[in-house]
Amino acid sequence: MLIVPEREIADLMTRDAAFDAVEKVFAAMASGDAYNFPVVREAIGHEDALCGFMGGFDRAGLTLGLKAGGYWPHNLEKRQIINHQSTVFLFDPDTGKAKAMVGGNLLTALRTAAASSVSIRHLARADAKVIGMVGAGHQATFQLRAALEQRDFEKVIGWNYHPEMLPNIEKVATEAGLPFEAVGLDGMAEADVIVSITSAFAPSLMAAHVAPGTHLACMGTDTKGKQEIEAALLVKATVFTDEVAQSISIGEAQHAIAQGLIAEADITQIGAVINGTHPGRSSDDEITIFDGTGVGLQDLAVAAAVVDLAVEKGIAIDVDF
Amino acid sequence: MLIVPEREIADLMTRDAAFDAVEKVFAAMASGDAYNFPVVREAIGHEDALCGFMGGFDRAGLTLGLKAGGYWPHNLEKRQIINHQSTVFLFDPDTGKAKAMVGGNLLTALRTAAASSVSIRHLARADAKVIGMVGAGHQATFQLRAALEQRDFEKVIGWNYHPEMLPNIEKVATEAGLPFEAVGLDGMAEADVIVSITSAFAPSLMAAHVAPGTHLACMGTDTKGKQEIEAALLVKATVFTDEVAQSISIGEAQHAIAQGLIAEADITQIGAVINGTHPGRSSDDEITIFDGTGVGLQDLAVAAAVVDLAVEKGIAIDVDF
Numbered sequence: 001m002l003i004v005p006e007r008e009i010a011d012l013m014t015r016d017a018a019f020d021a022v023e024k025v026f027a028a029m030a031s032g033d034a035y036n037f038p039v040v041r042e043a044i045g046h047e048d049a050l051c052g053f054m055g056g057f058d059r060a061g062l063t064l065g066l067k068a069g070g071y072w073p074h075n076l077e078k079r080q081i082i083n084h085q086s087t088v089f090l091f092d093p094d095t096g097k098a099k100a101m102v103g104g105n106l107l108t109a110l111r112t113a114a115a116s117s118v119s120i121r122h123l124a125r126a127d128a129k130v131i132g133m134v135g136a137g138h139q140a141t142f143q144l145r146a147a148l149e150q151r152d153f154e155k156v157i158g159w160n161y162h163p164e165m166l167p168n169i170e171k172v173a174t175e176a177g178l179p180f181e182a183v184g185l186d187g188m189a190e191a192d193v194i195v196s197i198t199s200a201f202a203p204s205l206m207a208a209h210v211a212p213g214t215h216l217a218c219m220g221t222d223t224k225g226k227q228e229i230e231a232a233l234l235v236k237a238t239v240f241t242d243e244v245a246q247s248i249s250i251g252e253a254q255h256a257i258a259q260g261l262i263a264e265a266d267i268t269q270i271g272a273v274i275n276g277t278h279p280g281r282s283s284d285d286e287i288t289i290f291d292g293t294g295v296g297l298q299d300l301a302v303a304a305a306v307v308d309l310a311v312e313k314g315i316a317i318d319v320d321f
Numbered sequence: 322m323l324i325v326p327e328r329e330i331a332d333l334m335t336r337d338a339a340f341d342a343v344e345k346v347f348a349a350m351a352s353g354d355a356y357n358f359p360v361v362r363e364a365i366g367h368e369d370a371l372c373g374f375m376g377g378f379d380r381a382g383l384t385l386g387l388k389a390g391g392y393w394p395h396n397l398e399k400r401q402i403i404n405h406q407s408t409v410f411l412f413d414p415d416t417g418k419a420k421a422m423v424g425g426n427l428l429t430a431l432r433t434a435a436a437s438s439v440s441i442r443h444l445a446r447a448d449a450k451v452i453g454m455v456g457a458g459h460q461a462t463f464q465l466r467a468a469l470e471q472r473d474f475e476k477v478i479g480w481n482y483h484p485e486m487l488p489n490i491e492k493v494a495t496e497a498g499l500p501f502e503a504v505g506l507d508g509m510a511e512a513d514v515i516v517s518i519t520s521a522f523a524p525s526l527m528a529a530h531v532a533p534g535t536h537l538a539c540m541g542t543d544t545k546g547k548q549e550i551e552a553a554l555l556v557k558a559t560v561f562t563d564e565v566a567q568s569i570s571i572g573e574a575q576h577a578i579a580q581g582l583i584a585e586a587d588i589t590q591i592g593a594v595i596n597g598t599h600p601g602r603s604s605d606d607e608i609t610i611f612d613g614t615g616v617g618l619q620d621l622a623v624a625a626a627v628v629d630l631a632v633e634k635g636i637a638i639d640v641d642f
Contacts, residue, residue: 044380057372066389081418086417319326
């Protein structure tokens with residue numbers, strides 16, 4: 001039984017390794033080799049916590065397990081620890097025995113960033129120059145850092161409901177040697193790629209704010225009721241997602257689906273593009289949307305990758321369980 | 322983060338501790354202090370394994386977690402390890418941080434035995450003398466050992482579809498200094514308490530086989546389609562269970578419910594009897610049935626108990642996670 005504590009993840013896991021793991025498992029999902037189990041999500045009535053389990057099995061990578069944890073909103077104020085707490089558990093699919101336990105906090109941030117990054121690699125125009133960020137919280141910095149590796153971006157523009165948070169992403173742009181510009185939402189029309197990462201329950205980005213040819217990765221909507229972009233925008237776009245069942249129920253597409261603007265059949269798994277069974281972007285003026293809802297298999301994939309890295313470097317704690 | 326490996330459980334956990342833990346959590350379920358999360362159960366299409374997660378939260382005992390694992394039917398023949406493999410994970414309900422990992426194989430056997438034992442303590446006649454076992458597999462030995470502690474039994478009778486397995490339970494009877502007798506199913510009419518623990522998909526024990534005043538603990542049915550006793554028997558009896566939602570859907574009561582013979586409202590949580598909000602047995606000729614379906618909270622309760630014992634004895638492995 002191998003254990004990789006949270007404190008080791010930052011030194012072990014690279015954005016490249018997270019990208020590869022997430023791209024591979026998205027591909028496996030689309031080819032039917034990997035699937036997510038039903039998600040358990042419970043408001044436990046204690047500390048206002050929202051707690052759950054996201055499990056899955058990847059037959060191609062032989063990865064079986066779950067991420068357990070959730071959101072404890074008073075952690076930071078009461079105990080100076082982060083509010084999102086999660087742990088990934090892996091099992092040997094041949095025997096059912098527990099195989100590894102891995103801190104899941106940083107991994108969750110990395111796998112979410114890797115997902116939009118995978119969508120940019122496969123769906124954004126090759127000549128994309130301007131990246132726009134809608135949202136500037138802690139997770140936005142992960143999304144931006146990963147996104148910048150996918151194209152030769154020349155400029156970062158950003159909007160946030162609380163503008164005082166924009167320096168978070170400006171810092172990432174500066175580190176990458178790129179100019180940063182705070183814009184209004186209509187300024188997003190300049191972007192070739194937009195990543196939205198907010199926790200809003202009403203749309204901020206409207207169809208009029210998005211230029212033809214843009215690739216848009218919507219990463220914030222993972223719950224019934226949340227919404228980042230106008231539903232009409234999905235009608236104008238070709239829509240991709242990690243998992244269609246989540247996209248239409250808890251993802252960004254839930255609203256366009258509920259309003260009858262698009263149908264489930266209009267949404268394509270990103271893995272189909274990775275596998276080459278869907279052509280992806282078909283023209284330079286097509287708007288593409290990736291509805292990133294977040295699936296357990298992403299967590300298992302990055303956790304399995306980090307266990308391998310920890311074993312290689314002799315850092316994994318081996319407990320005779 | 323505390324770890325209690327499977328190999329330590331046998332020396333740490335007592336039947337008494339398992340009984341107390343299960344009785345307490347059944348009580349907490351009935352008083353609304355504890356609840357089980359939706360069960361995830363998946364045929365993963367690999368090694369014919371059935372894999373899943375059973376989680377829950379006990380606000381009274383502050384126990385939060387899940388049991389993960391399942392049934393790998395080829396483990397024994399291929400690898401000489403047992404087919405049922407499970408691990409219990411506990412989390413700090415105040416923060417969401419992983420708190421303990423405990424081998425769940427023996428604990429599952431003990432908590433299942435404790436459940437029928439709790440039902441016998443609270444529902445069997447005080448003067449019960451003969452205990453009947455329907456089923457004589459490995460788990461039957463756990464059920465019988467625990468049951469024998471609840472009344473001054475003078476004799477064990479047993480039936481099994483494969484009679485050559487009866488020595489399993491005869492051995493337990495002999496160790497307890499009690500005579501054992503193999504009987505036909507109609508011989509079960511002699512029993513004051515009957516524990517059924519088979520994995521049958523058709524009823525073996527019929528209404529005619531059960532005498533007035535008997536307490537019957539049906540412990541084998543935990544899946545749609547399984548059945549140990551004739552549905553008509555539930556009509557003649559007062560029916561108790563661990564969790565009503567499971568009893569009517571995957572428990573022994575599923576068939577009587579589906580046939581319209583009894584209603585959901587006819588089934589009482591055993592915790593109500595423990596708490597004194599239901600009187601339990603009302604006469605010496607009443608037939609009582611406990612439909613033991615098995616819930617995640619039982620696993621969490623015994624795991625939390627074993628962690629406490631392991632800490633007391635200095636056996637828990639403490640990993641800086």
